Amino acid sequence: MFWMFCESGAGTTLDTYIASRLPGCKLFCLGPRRPLRQANPADHRKSGGGGMIAAMTYILYGDKGSGSATTELALAIAGAHVTLRDVPLERNAQREAGYSSVNAQQKLPTLVTPDGETLTETAAILITLAERFPAAGFLPPPASAERARALRWLLFIATEIYPVVEMIDYPERFQPEGDATSDVRREAMRAHLRGIWKRRWLIVEQAVRGEPWFLATGFSAVDIYAAVVSRWAQTGDWRPAAIPRIEAIVAALAARPDCGPVWRRHFG
Numbered sequence: 001m002f003w004m005f006c007e008s009g010a011g012t013t014l015d016t017y018i019a020s021r022l023p024g025c026k027l028f029c030l031g032p033r034r035p036l037r038q039a040n041p042a043d044h045r046k047s048g049g050g051g052m053i054a055a056m057t058y059i060l061y062g063d064k065g066s067g068s069a070t071t072e073l074a075l076a077i078a079g080a081h082v083t084l085r086d087v088p089l090e091r092n093a094q095r096e097a098g099y100s101s102v103n104a105q106q107k108l109p110t111l112v113t114p115d116g117e118t119l120t121e122t123a124a125i126l127i128t129l130a131e132r133f134p135a136a137g138f139l140p141p142p143a144s145a146e147r148a149r150a151l152r153w154l155l156f157i158a159t160e161i162y163p164v165v166e167m168i169d170y171p172e173r174f175q176p177e178g179d180a181t182s183d184v185r186r187e188a189m190r191a192h193l194r195g196i197w198k199r200r201w202l203i204v205e206q207a208v209r210g211e212p213w214f215l216a217t218g219f220s221a222v223d224i225y226a227a228v229v230s231r232w233a234q235t236g237d238w239r240p241a242a243i244p245r246i247e248a249i250v251a252a253l254a255a256r257p258d259c260g261p262v263w264r265r266h267f268g
């Protein structure tokens, strides 16, 4: 096995759990929201044990600083119980057989829900969590104009921005086999792709309507997704002056008590 098991800092509440499993069920007698089980960082354990807690645990395959941070932040906000499984990209663990049997696309993140569904594609994961944890405020109400905006920009990040990072990180994947492209040429390609990356982020920057959040109506899953993905492509020097509204979203997210510990673990 190449991954390690660890508990996140998130706990879950019985009412959140029941609401997620039985949407529409009203809770009259649970009293104050109290974590069913306070997460204990010292309590490392494998999934599968632990009765009720195991039955409501999300399993997240991820790596530090990677796209799995998006899902981990959303689960922390939702107060969901999560078991993290580390798949270190640095040593290409996403390509090993064990993980490939979980996610055939060999990418992070993968989320296994308590009911056993395997989810990939960060935008789909965020939308699914929005449905399961309505109180977390990940999406505006169905059919509202703001929800349409949220979906538009979640999908913009997923389809127009996220894929560019694969081309920057792994340019050889996009060359015909046997093409002896030189390192110099590869660097030129990376620089060109960073230009595309920046132009697309400027479009997102211009679409910010809230302060500090992306939507005029306040916090949403777009903030989580934009904050995490904007950290990549080695554009840290460019960001503060070029995309200050996205930077403000990052600062606001990192300052949330439910997100701060997860954010710092991934991005310092």
Ligand SMILES: N[C@@H](CCC(=O)N[C@@H](CS)C(=O)NCC(=O)O)C(=O)O
Residues within 6 Å of the ligand: 066, 067, 068, 089, 094, 106, 107, 108, 109, 120, 121, 122, 123, 158, 162, 166, 170
């Ligand atoms: N379409 C996927 C993209 C996931 C993705 O590209 N993940 C990166 C990490 S941030 C990855 O696993 N890269 C490793 C690789 O491509 O081999 C999503 O939206 O979640």
